[in-house]
Amino acid sequence: MRVLGIESSCDETGLAIYDSNDGVLAEVLHSQSDLHARYGGVVPELASRDHVRRILPLLHQLLGKAHLDIGDIDAVAYTAGPGLVGALLVGASFARALAYARDIPALAVHHMEGHLLVSLLNEPAPSFPFVALLVSGGHTMLLRADGVGDYQVLGNSCDDAAGEAFDKVAKLLGLTYPGGAALAAMAERGNHCAVALPRPMTLPKGGLNFSFSGLKTCVAQTVRDMKGGDGTLADTDRADIAASFQEAVVDTIVYKCLRALDSTGLSQLVIAGGVAANTRLRTVLTQKMRDIGAQVFCPPQSLCTDNGLMIAYAGWLRWHASEQHPKSGGAETISVYPRWSMETLGV
Numbered sequence: 001m002r003v004l005g006i007e008s009s010c011d012e013t014g015l016a017i018y019d020s021n022d023g024v025l026a027e028v029l030h031s032q033s034d035l036h037a038r039y040g041g042v043v044p045e046l047a048s049r050d051h052v053r054r055i056l057p058l059l060h061q062l063l064g065k066a067h068l069d070i071g072d073i074d075a076v077a078y079t080a081g082p083g084l085v086g087a088l089l090v091g092a093s094f095a096r097a098l099a100y101a102r103d104i105p106a107l108a109v110h111h112m113e114g115h116l117l118v119s120l121l122n123e124p125a126p127s128f129p130f131v132a133l134l135v136s137g138g139h140t141m142l143l144r145a146d147g148v149g150d151y152q153v154l155g156n157s158c159d160d161a162a163g164e165a166f167d168k169v170a171k172l173l174g175l176t177y178p179g180g181a182a183l184a185a186m187a188e189r190g191n192h193c194a195v196a197l198p199r200p201m202t203l204p205k206g207g208l209n210f211s212f213s214g215l216k217t218c219v220a221q222t223v224r225d226m227k228g229g230d231g232t233l234a235d236t237d238r239a240d241i242a243a244s245f246q247e248a249v250v251d252t253i254v255y256k257c258l259r260a261l262d263s264t265g266l267s268q269l270v271i272a273g274g275v276a277a278n279t280r281l282r283t284v285l286t287q288k289m290r291d292i293g294a295q296v297f298c299p300p301q302s303l304c305t306d307n308g309l310m311i312a313y314a315g316w317l318r319w320h321a322s323e324q325h326p327k328s329g330g331a332e333t334i335s336v337y338p339r340w341s342m343e344t345l346g347v
């Protein structure tokens with residue numbers, strides 16, 4: 001079976017085709033980061049309009065790359081939430097119209113489940129049950145995963161998500177949106193012990209929830225204090241702040257992951273979402289997991305950030321797991337879920 005996946009929940013239009021026999025056939029991605037950079041963040045209306053402009057040419061490009069015709073596609077999976085409502089509606093309308101016209105199933109996929117399940121494509125793959133750390137621009141979550149659609153949320157972010165904190169601190173350091181990867185690159189030149197920063201909610205009573213907004217405020221204060229008389233920061237100071245901030249986030253996340261493994265008694269940890277591309281996080285987590293005899297599974301960095309393959313693959317797994325093959329009947333109703341709990345998914 002060949003599943004076309006369409007991701008359009010935020011500022012990336014990503015399409016891919018997954019074949020249940022032959023694996024990944026082709027992928028295409030358009031990032032809107034240049035479009036939003038001058039505004040310092042995603043402008044929802046511009047995001048929706050750009051998805052409209054890109055989606056059809058991207059589909060043609062994808063089919064060309066895979067040497068396929070639209071008639072060779074057996075189902076269309078699309079991101080139905082969470083995300084920006086207008087951006088989601090572009091992908092959902094396009095996918096459902098296509099499924100209706102071709103009389104094939106349309107499969108609604110939860111964006112964060114896509115991030116999580118794409119890790120199963122990798123070798124070695126984790127096996128259920130495992131703990132999953134989902135860290136993106138909009139979410140920071142720890143879950144217990146017992147099967148496709150069977151998730152228990154162990155911890156969530158109380159305020160800024162980890163990626164959001166990376167982006168806001170990057171902005172304080174003069175980097176353009178989205179600054180997470182650029183901040184990580186800058187941190188490589190800095191000393192992570194240079195600035196003392198808190199590891200939020202790491203006392204025992206902090207449980208498994210996360211809070212990064214206080215940490216971001218500490219960095220804002222530090223930036224103010226370290227600025228010279230001319231109101232600028234020296235390059236070495238910027239690198240030191242970047243490294244110290246990254247280390248504080250990494251330490252905090254690692255601490256919570258260890259606690260989640262301990263409280264569930266599980267020994268496999270899957271990390272996913274844009275921040276899971278962070279090299280320092282991957283390195284420290286791998287070391288710590290080895291120390292306690294646990295295993296960490298990190299998808300390749302290109303599959304951590306938003307992409308169409310995660311939606312195609314999650315769509316296939318859900319379709320396969322549900323046994324009842326949903327037909328495109330009902331495609332007249334186009335629903336998206338800007339907020340959507342992973343605990344309600346089922347199969």
Ligand code: KG4
Binds near residue numbers: 139306
């Ligand atoms: O999963 P994703 O592509 O989109 C959402 O679902 O939000 O994650 C994007 C987030 C952004 O905040 C971006 O700055 C962050 O992931 N990010 C990183 C790195 N690469 C992307 N953060 C830290 N280090 C990185 N290398």
Ligand code: ZN
Binds near residue numbers: 136273
């Ligand atoms: Zn994402």
